Amino acid sequence: xxxxxxxxxxxxxxxxAWASDAAVSREINRSSVPxxxxxxxxxxxxxxxxxxxxxxxxxxxxxxxxxxxxxxYSVSGQRLTFAVIDERKITYRVQAKAAGSWTFSGxxxxxxxxxxxxxxxxxxxxxxxxxxAGAAPAGTGQxxxxxxxxxxxxxxxxxxxxxxxxxGACAARKER
Numbered sequence: 001x002x003x004x005x006x007x008x009x010x011x012x013x014x015x016x017a018w019a020s021d022a023a024v025s026r027e028i029n030r031s032s033v034p035x036x037x038x039x040x041x042x043x044x045x046x047x048x049x050x051x052x053x054x055x056x057x058x059x060x061x062x063x064x065x066x067x068x069x070x071x072x073y074s075v076s077g078q079r080l081t082f083a084v085i086d087e088r089k090i091t092y093r094v095q096a097k098a099a100g101s102w103t104f105s106g107x108x109x110x111x112x113x114x115x116x117x118x119x120x121x122x123x124x125x126x127x128x129x130x131x132x133a134g135a136a137p138a139g140t141g142q143x144x145x146x147x148x149x150x151x152x153x154x155x156x157x158x159x160x161x162x163x164x165x166x167x168g169a170c171a172a173r174k175e176r
Contacts, residue, residue: 021046021047022051022110022117023047023108024044024046024048024053024106025043025046025120026042026043026044026055026104026106026120026122027041027042027044027122028040028041028042028122028124029042030124031123032124032125032126033096033124033125034096034126034127034128035096035097035127036095036096036097037096037126038064038093038094038095038096039061039093039095039096040092041094041104042089042091043082043089043090043091043106043119044088045084045088045089045108046088048110049085049086049110049112050084050086050110050112051110051111052081052082052083053082053090053109054081054082054106054107054108055079055080055106055119056078056106057078057079057080058124059098059102060096060097060098060099060100060102060126061095061102062097063080063092063094064093064095065092065093066090066091066092067090067091067092068082068092072085080092084108096124096126098126099128100126101125102123102126103121103124104121104123105118105121106119
């Protein structure tokens with residue numbers, strides 16, 4: 001088994017990197033929400049075969065759930081980390097806990113091309129009046145699904161290393 005891992009890693013090192021135009025963008029179903037309201041966040045993942053996405057949710061929000069596979073994401077405070085392997089979309093749901101103007105931010109890493117980038121910040125206003133409640137219906141967008149919060153307790157680096165090994169194995173298969 002260790003020899004197999006070494007061969008996979010070695011093949012990953014000699015496989016030429018394919019140029020990509022990787023990008024991740026964020027869409028939020030409500031730009032204004034009352035305290036206690038929920039927001040659905042959708043990340044559109046373009047041309048990112050193997051890598052990771054790290055989202056930072058604002059202090060005024062708490063993470064509720066995601067549709068992402070439980071063994072490929074983790075939650076640590078306000079930071080959500082997703083190990084991406086050929087995903088096109090990531091959704092997660094958060095709940096507003098404090099009034100104010102809050103900004104979602106994030107970054108992505110392409111493990112194959114060894115590139116990274118920022119996800120454009122997205123602002124959400126949390127208020128307590130009828131104006132915030134009337135901004136958009138709560139059911140707008142696609143629900144993330146019945147998974148629970150928490151994910152697997154792994155760190156970002158081992159997850160990206162595992163993704164890189166998977167990319168090497170995929171690249172080795174493509175060359176055959």
